[in-house]
Each structure stands twice: as structure tokens, then as C-alpha cells.
Amino acid sequence: MHDEILRTLAPPVRKTLVRVLAVPLVLLLVPATHPWSYLPSDDGGESPYSAGAPESSASDPAGGGSAEEPPPTGTPATSTAPTASAEEAAQAGALDEIVEKSADYRTSVQTAVDDASACGAAQGLDQDASALRGAAEARSSLASDVNALTLDQVTRGLDLKVLLQEALRLSATVDNHFADWAAAVDDGSCSASSVTDQADYLLATGEANEAAATAKQDFVDAWNPIAETYALRSWRADQF
Incomplete structure (x- = not known):
């Protein structure tokens, strides 16, 4: 039906109408195909999904991370000799x-x-x-x-x-x-x-x-x- 209406219009009018209708259509399609482009970031900058994998808080053994070491297990050895009763x-x-x-x-x-x-x-x-x-x-x-x-x-x-x-x-x-x-x-x-x-x-x-x-x-x-x-x-x- 839209095609029939367009054909009845003069060529200059058709071109103008196509441009007018195409803009909102594109605006509607972009969020649908790329939703992450419009998600807000936590710090007001780039989205966490736009620059690679998120940074881990754990230490990378090969990379020398700064995470704390796990506490030692068992009872620490002592050099104090037992005293007489x-x-x-x-x-x-x-x-x-x-x-x-x-x-x-x-x-x-x-x-x-x-x-x-x-x-x-x-x-x-x-x-x-x-x-x-x-x-x-x-x-x-x-x-x-x-x-x-x-x-x-x-x-x-x-x-x-x-x-x-x-x-x-x-x-x-x-x-x-x-x-x-x-x-x-x-x-x-x-x-x-x-x-x-x-x-x-x-x-x-x-x-x-x-x-x-x-x-x-x-x-x-x-x-x-x-x-x-x-x-x-x-x-x-x-x-x-």
C-alpha cells in the first residue's frame, strides 16, 4: 500500500518523503541491532563491554598481581624450648x-x-x-x-x-x-x-x-x- 502511494507522487516528492521516513527507521534499528552502544557505563565513560574483558581483582601468578596471599595453614613452628614445671x-x-x-x-x-x-x-x-x-x-x-x-x-x-x-x-x-x-x-x-x-x-x-x-x-x-x-x-x- 505504501508503494502504491509513493508511485502516485511526483518524483521530487517521493525522494523527500523517502528521506524523511528513512531517518526515524534507522534510529529505531540501531538500538535493536547494537543495544550495548546505549548502555550507560558506571563511571560515565566507556561501557565496560566496549574495551575488552573486565579487569579481575585476583592476582595473576604470571603477571605479578597485588592480591593478598592466602593465610598459611597449620600451626607455625616455634623455637622456644619447653620449660620445666x-x-x-x-x-x-x-x-x-x-x-x-x-x-x-x-x-x-x-x-x-x-x-x-x-x-x-x-x-x-x-x-x-x-x-x-x-x-x-x-x-x-x-x-x-x-x-x-x-x-x-x-x-x-x-x-x-x-x-x-x-x-x-x-x-x-x-x-x-x-x-x-x-x-x-x-x-x-x-x-x-x-x-x-x-x-x-x-x-x-x-x-x-x-x-x-x-x-x-x-x-x-x-x-x-x-x-x-x-x-x-x-x-x-x-x-x-
Whole structure:
């Protein structure tokens, strides 16, 4: 019908009418065939569809993106060593106190032996014999104290008890031999040149002394590495 109307019109009129009708037709067809050209953009500029793929917020491993790394899994390692419990430290400290007491008695034994070797020149042989006998009794008592200790929280606690008891028991034996020696030479005829030839002196400085020294060394070999973990003193065999 439109074609028939156009044919009845003069050529100049037809051309003008075609132009007039073509403009709105084109305006209607463009949005239909390219709808994205008229979509508004978020920032007032180009449409997000007009310039390639949208930018990702995730990091590209190959491109060195700036996204945060995922949090690590598991429990982080720690270099802090576990600390001893209060009870464990107290038990170890009680054992160390007994060693310290034995060390004090060893000092008094050494003083008495030195004086007896000089025939009691400083304090008298009777006083030397008394000091040596008292040290022997004290160390025997310390061995009993060790037996009464509870060391179940201390590493090698039972071994330490046995080793220290033996060391103290053998030390007491040596102290008694020295006491017998000091008493034996206290007869008014002591001579500095012959005092150390007496039988009890030879017993004290011979096998009995070697046995005590070996027992002490066995104890300190076991104790010192453990004492270090409690920040306690290390000992030498000749100190207690």
C-alpha cells in the first residue's frame, strides 16, 4: 500500500518523503541491532563491554598481581624450648642442695686431714678426729636424705638417687678411715715424716678413696647434663 502511494507522487516528492521516513527507521534499528552502544557505563565513560574483558581483582601468578596471599595453614613452628614445671625444678633443686652440703663437708675433711698430716699443729689431732668422724656421720645421713627424695619428675631421677647415695656412702667410709687415722696418731709420738704411713691413712687414700672417686664421677656424668636444663650448677668429682 505504501508503494502504491509513493508511485502516485511526483518524483521530487517521493525522494523527500523517502528521506524523511528513512531517518526515524534507522534510529529505531540501531538500538535493536547494537543495544550495548546505549548502555550507560558506571563511571560515565566507556561501557565496560566496549574495551575488552573486565579487569579481575585476583592476582595473576604470571603477571605479578597485588592480591593478598592466602593465610598459611597449620600451626607455625616455634623455637622456644619447653620449660620445666615448678615441681620438676624443685625436685632437681633438692638433689643439688644435698650435693652442696656434701661439698661443705668435704672442705672440713680436707682441713682436718691437712692438720692431722702436720700432727695437729693448728687445731689438735683430737679435733681433727672429731671433725672427720662428724663428716662421716653427716654424709651417711645425706645418703638417707637422698633415698627419701621424690625425683619422679626429674630425668633419670631413680638413677641419680642410686648414684648419689653410693657416692655419699663411699665418701663416708673414707671419712671414717681418716678419723681412725687421726685418733691413732694422737698418742703424743706423732711425727710428720711417718704420720702418713699409718694403716688407716693408707686405707683412706687407697682402694676406699678410688671407689668413692669413681662413684662420684659416675654421678656427675649423669647429673651435669640434666642440671644444665634446670640452670643448676655442674659439679666435679673432687668437689663433694
